[in-house]
Amino acid sequence: MSTDLSQTIDAFVAAFNEPEPDLDRVMSFFAEDARYLPGHGPELHGLAAIRAEFAPQFAGRYGTMTFDVYDQVIDETRRRATIRWACRLDLTGARGRRAFPPVRWFARLRYNGRMQWHGLDVFHFDTEGRITGKFTYATFRLPLWEKTR
Numbered sequence: 001m002s003t004d005l006s007q008t009i010d011a012f013v014a015a016f017n018e019p020e021p022d023l024d025r026v027m028s029f030f031a032e033d034a035r036y037l038p039g040h041g042p043e044l045h046g047l048a049a050i051r052a053e054f055a056p057q058f059a060g061r062y063g064t065m066t067f068d069v070y071d072q073v074i075d076e077t078r079r080r081a082t083i084r085w086a087c088r089l090d091l092t093g094a095r096g097r098r099a100f101p102p103v104r105w106f107a108r109l110r111y112n113g114r115m116q117w118h119g120l121d122v123f124h125f126d127t128e129g130r131i132t133g134k135f136t137y138a139t140f141r142l143p144l145w146e147k148t149r
Contacts, residue, residue: 005074005081008129013083017066023058027051031130039119039136050134063091079125087138088116 008029015025027047036044036053044050057065071084119138126132 021058029131031132035133037135039138081123084120086116086118
């Protein structure tokens with residue numbers, strides 16, 4: 001695991017954006033005692049709870065999700081990082097057919113199957129470069145989703 005936090009963040013986001021995202025690879029970035037605040041629920045503790053939270057996304061329950069990072073602040077000394085991103089959701093392809101039907105139908109009718117929202121993640125790292133805290137701040141409620149171009 002790299003201790004260059006910028007490279008770690010880039011690799012972590014890339015693991016989410018693979019054509020077939022790999023949950024095991026994403027989980028390899030977390031420390032055993034990591035905490036995760038998902039942005040829509042209570043803080044989760046430990047690898048099993050974090051994996052369970054990510055599992056539906058990696059199973060394609062929300063279609064194809066990709067994250068475009070457009071701002072990054074790294075504090076190597078304090079082992080902290082923040083990224084601002086757009087999450088793009090595509091329900092038009094094969095993974096889109098796995099999505100929860102009401103979401104899929106609504107997204108296709110209202111947004112032609114493609115939408116996005118914005119958020120940020122604040123990361124805390126241990127001395128080995130593993131994520132000890134991932135705190136997500138985003139608005140997931142409608143009508144704040146946006147149609148993508």
